[in-house]
Amino acid sequence: MRIETRKLLDKSFSGAGWISVFLMVAALAIILLPIAWRGAGAFVFRATVEHRRMMLELFGVGDPAEVSAETAAAAEARRPIYDMLARFRAELSAMPVADRRRMAGRLAQLENALRDLLGPLPGDPIPVLPRQRYGQTRWDRALKKLETVLFRETWDYSDPTRMGRKVMVPRAEDFKGTSLEPFFADVKMRVADMLRPKLAFYWRFLTDESRDSHFFGGIWPEMLGTIYLTIGAAMFAVPMGIISAVYLTEYAGDDRLTGALRTFIGALAGVPSIVFGLFGLAFFINTMKVSQSKSVLAGSLTLALLILPTIIRASEEAIRAVPAAYKEAALSLGAGKGRTIITVVLPAAMPGILTGIIISMGRAAGETAPIIFTAAVSVGDPLSLLETLSQPTPALPWNVYNMCTEHQKLDELRHVQFGMVLVLVMVVLALNVAAIWLRARISRKLKG
Amino acid sequence: MTIEKVEDRTAASSDKAAAAGAGSRDIRARRGLLLSKNVAFRRKLFSWSSRSLLLLITATSASAVMFIFFYVVKEAIPFFLQRGFAEFFLSTRWYPSREPPEFGALAIFFGSAMVSLGAALFAVPVGVAAAVCLSDILPFKARQAVKPAIEILAAVPSVAYGFFALVVFAPLLQESGGKILAACALLFFVPIAVLSAIAIGGMAASRLSRENAGVWRWIIASVIAAAGLAAAWRISASISGVQISSGTNAMNVSLILGIMALPTVISVSEDALQAVGRELREASYALGATRAETIIRVVIPAAASGILAAALMGLMRAVGETMVVWMASGNSAKIPSPFYNYLEPVRTLTATIAGDMGEADHTTGSARYHVLFAMAACLLAISLTCNAVSELIARRARRKMAGE
Numbered sequence: 001m002r003i004e005t006r007k008l009l010d011k012s013f014s015g016a017g018w019i020s021v022f023l024m025v026a027a028l029a030i031i032l033l034p035i036a037w038r039g040a041g042a043f044v045f046r047a048t049v050e051h052r053r054m055m056l057e058l059f060g061v062g063d064p065a066e067v068s069a070e071t072a073a074a075a076e077a078r079r080p081i082y083d084m085l086a087r088f089r090a091e092l093s094a095m096p097v098a099d100r101r102r103m104a105g106r107l108a109q110l111e112n113a114l115r116d117l118l119g120p121l122p123g124d125p126i127p128v129l130p131r132q133r134y135g136q137t138r139w140d141r142a143l144k145k146l147e148t149v150l151f152r153e154t155w156d157y158s159d160p161t162r163m164g165r166k167v168m169v170p171r172a173e174d175f176k177g178t179s180l181e182p183f184f185a186d187v188k189m190r191v192a193d194m195l196r197p198k199l200a201f202y203w204r205f206l207t208d209e210s211r212d213s214h215f216f217g218g219i220w221p222e223m224l225g226t227i228y229l230t231i232g233a234a235m236f237a238v239p240m241g242i243i244s245a246v247y248l249t250e251y252a253g254d255d256r257l258t259g260a261l262r263t264f265i266g267a268l269a270g271v272p273s274i275v276f277g278l279f280g281l282a283f284f285i286n287t288m289k290v291s292q293s294k295s296v297l298a299g300s301l302t303l304a305l306l307i308l309p310t311i312i313r314a315s316e317e318a319i320r321a322v323p324a325a326y327k328e329a330a331l332s333l334g335a336g337k338g339r340t341i342i343t344v345v346l347p348a349a350m351p352g353i354l355t356g357i358i359i360s361m362g363r364a365a366g367e368t369a370p371i372i373f374t375a376a377v378s379v380g381d382p383l384s385l386l387e388t389l390s391q392p393t394p395a396l397p398w399n400v401y402n403m404c405t406e407h408q409k410l411d412e413l414r415h416v417q418f419g420m421v422l423v424l425v426m427v428v429l430a431l432n433v434a435a436i437w438l439r440a441r442i443s444r445k446l447k448g
Numbered sequence: 449m450t451i452e453k454v455e456d457r458t459a460a461s462s463d464k465a466a467a468a469g470a471g472s473r474d475i476r477a478r479r480g481l482l483l484s485k486n487v488a489f490r491r492k493l494f495s496w497s498s499r500s501l502l503l504l505i506t507a508t509s510a511s512a513v514m515f516i517f518f519y520v521v522k523e524a525i526p527f528f529l530q531r532g533f534a535e536f537f538l539s540t541r542w543y544p545s546r547e548p549p550e551f552g553a554l555a556i557f558f559g560s561a562m563v564s565l566g567a568a569l570f571a572v573p574v575g576v577a578a579a580v581c582l583s584d585i586l587p588f589k590a591r592q593a594v595k596p597a598i599e600i601l602a603a604v605p606s607v608a609y610g611f612f613a614l615v616v617f618a619p620l621l622q623e624s625g626g627k628i629l630a631a632c633a634l635l636f637f638v639p640i641a642v643l644s645a646i647a648i649g650g651m652a653a654s655r656l657s658r659e660n661a662g663v664w665r666w667i668i669a670s671v672i673a674a675a676g677l678a679a680a681w682r683i684s685a686s687i688s689g690v691q692i693s694s695g696t697n698a699m700n701v702s703l704i705l706g707i708m709a710l711p712t713v714i715s716v717s718e719d720a721l722q723a724v725g726r727e728l729r730e731a732s733y734a735l736g737a738t739r740a741e742t743i744i745r746v747v748i749p750a751a752a753s754g755i756l757a758a759a760l761m762g763l764m765r766a767v768g769e770t771m772v773v774w775m776a777s778g779n780s781a782k783i784p785s786p787f788y789n790y791l792e793p794v795r796t797l798t799a800t801i802a803g804d805m806g807e808a809d810h811t812t813g814s815a816r817y818h819v820l821f822a823m824a825a826c827l828l829a830i831s832l833t834c835n836a837v838s839e840l841i842a843r844r845a846r847r848k849m850a851g852e
Binding site for chain 1 (some may be wrong): 495498499502503505506507508509510511512513514515516519520522523573574575577578580581582584585586594596597598599600601603604605606607608609610611612614615616639642643646647649650651653654662665707710714738739740741743744764767768769770771774775798801802805820821824827828831832834835836839
């Protein structure tokens with residue numbers, strides 16, 4: 001081959017390398033950007049008057065006078081709509097029977113759609129479920145619901161060779177020739193007055209309890225559960241990990257036993273996380289009976305096993321990186337081996353050990369599979385410290401799974417799901433960034 | 449005498465290799481010290497007991513894996529005693545809740561193999577290319593910038609990946625799957641077409657004639673490139689009509705698992721590439737090789753075993769992953785038809801364990817409970833074997849490197 005060709009090939013090879021790095025970064029961006037963007041929607045969104053009413057009534061947040069004034073204004077805007085409906089109902093009873101039956105069915109559909117959008121209609125009994133007590137609290141959801149008020153969804157199967165096609169039929173056509181025909185244009189025009197959207201910063205999403213399985217409120221029980229599990233796991237794993245690392249670096253000889261210990265610890269790192277979960281169920285709960293059934297304690301123990309190898313490895317590395325001169329100086333001052341390790345080696349290695357601990361805490365916070373059978377439930381109140389010994393808890397990773405696969409209204413709560421994922425990712429990334437920062441500081445310090 | 453003792457101690461403890469012998473030498477040094485026998489004994493006892501305590505704790509943490517193996521296998525045995533081996537490994541009929549139940553897990557094993565293989569198909573080429581780029585091509589500053597991206601990729605919790613796969617990616621695939629596939633095919637085939645055009649054109653031109661090689665090269669290369677691009681266009685055009693009936697399928701999961709396995713593959717193979725050392729690279733440059741030739745002919749062959757270990761570890765990560773496959777694989781326990789159809793839903797071992805335990809939990813002691821432990825035992829066996837093999841390969845590679 002000629003030299004030009006070889007150079008060209010060399011260039012294109014470098015190009016392939018760049019592409020793969022770019023692919024990796026792009027994949028990261030493609031995955032994180034939607035989560036960040038839509039997750040931010042759980043905190044910052046256009047809230048309707050229903051949101052402010054709900055916050056006042058369920059959480060006691062907001063100015064009562066202001067909210068009641070606004071509710072009154074919204075009710076004022078809604079009155080013509082409701083009047084129209086009442087007029088139509090009167091008209092309905094004067095219709096011929098066949099028409100009446102058809103129209104009554106359509107009216108019931110319309111009323112349900114309207115209840116979804118604005119909350120209970122005048123004259124309705126107060127519903128038991130909070131989700132039915134209020135209209136749409138978010139403007140983006142309200143616009144979607146407005147569609148269902150204005151349009152009726154049907155499926156077109158006229159072409160047998162293709163899959164069914166969704167067709168939106170304007171409800172105005174259903175009510176053609178009745179007094180309700182101008183109703184829809186009116187609703188569309190007034191919807192902003194009826195719901196009064198305003199930009200809201202809902203930071204209490206992090207610290208509010210959830211009401212009516214996450215329809216309203218925040219994710220505090222999940223946050224707290226994740227905090228308990230993470231700290232619990234660290235509490236069990238850190239002492240064991242550091243002691244094991246000290247033994248392996250300072251005491252162990254280069255013999256068979258040490259080799260075996262290292263192999264086993266390495267193998268522990270390769271065990272799939274779901275197997276940890278099964279083991280936790282079979283051992284901690286069914287055999288050791290640390291708790292009656294799932295509990296934070298059992299989950300923490302299981303997670304502790306999961307992060308143990310990481311902590312051991314990081315601590316080993318950190319202890320090895322302590323200059324031999326430190327140890328020699330301590331020994332030459334007459335300190336014994338144990339004293340040297342406790343007063344000189346461990347403090348010097350502490351930043352490195354801490355880095356490992358933080359990284360593994362990030363891992364514990366994000367792991368789902370080990371806590372499925374040992375600690376997590378989908379709905380629960382925040383636990384007190386004592387209850388962690390015997391009670392299961394909601395936790396961020398589990399509830400992300402649960403809310404986007406098993407929740408009965410999962411399509412309507414996308415903002416909560418994205419918010420939860422965003423919080424989880426931010427927690428884990430914050431821990432990792434802290435670790436990276438700490439490590440950078442150590443390497444700077446070592447360079448002098 | 450005191451000075452001598454201190455020296456002895458220092459020498460003993462600073463020498464790491466002799467750390468094991470340190471204790472006994474320590475004691476010998478102490479015997480020279482002016483201490484009563486009683487105190488010396490007490491000190492000896494204390495040091496011995498604290499040492500054994502440390503060993504005990506270390507052994508506990510090391511034996512966790514034995515415990516896990518023991519308990520999982522113990523719970524798995526009743527299943528095999530009750531149902532035998534043949535059905536579990538050879539039948540594809542998985543109906544655990546029927547009466548009578550059937551526990552054929554072959555399709556589930558197949559699903560696991562399928563998504564892991566798919567993940568490796570994506571993660572290994574991209575990961576190795578990225579590792580090469582990181583270790584040999586990128587300037588130092590750029591490398592510092594990319595490293596955190598890799599760490600973030602590794603740190604993002606698996607449930608977040610699963611959420612993305614289920615909520616963002618699956619609907620996208622369902623809606624415009626054909627277009628996405630076509631774009632991927634273009635992205636894959638166009639660089640191959642261009643690269644091979646350049647290579648073949650160059651080789652052919654130098655064979656054909658000496659004088660007009662430059663001209664010939666361009667003509668041949670552009671003809672081949674045009675043909676290759678046309679072929680790539682045809683392929684992607686034919687794919688773009690594909691309708692994906694379900695977005696939660698093997699391909700979706702494979703891709704996401706591949707992305708998740710990337711950091712492992714990259715960091716392990718980058719270590720292997722770094723271990724090759726400057727001498728080999730410089731020798732190759734000195735012989736007139738370009739950077740690409742050096743990497744392909746010298747560096748990668750020298751690091752081959754390390755890269756193999758990286759691939760195995762990436763595969764293992766994909767096999768053991770639960771949340772992504774549980775959320776986004778469709779969870780249908782049958783072998784797709786034809787068997788290489790990545791656009792159909794599958795079900796994996798991990799997802800079955802996670803999903804079925806909820807129902808089996810209440811009937812502890814039934815085959816339905818124990819079959820999940822049988823799966824876990826298989827999973828554990830697979831990953832421990834992979835782990836051991838990759839460790840072995842890596843160790844052998846290190847020894848080889850050290851030998852050279």
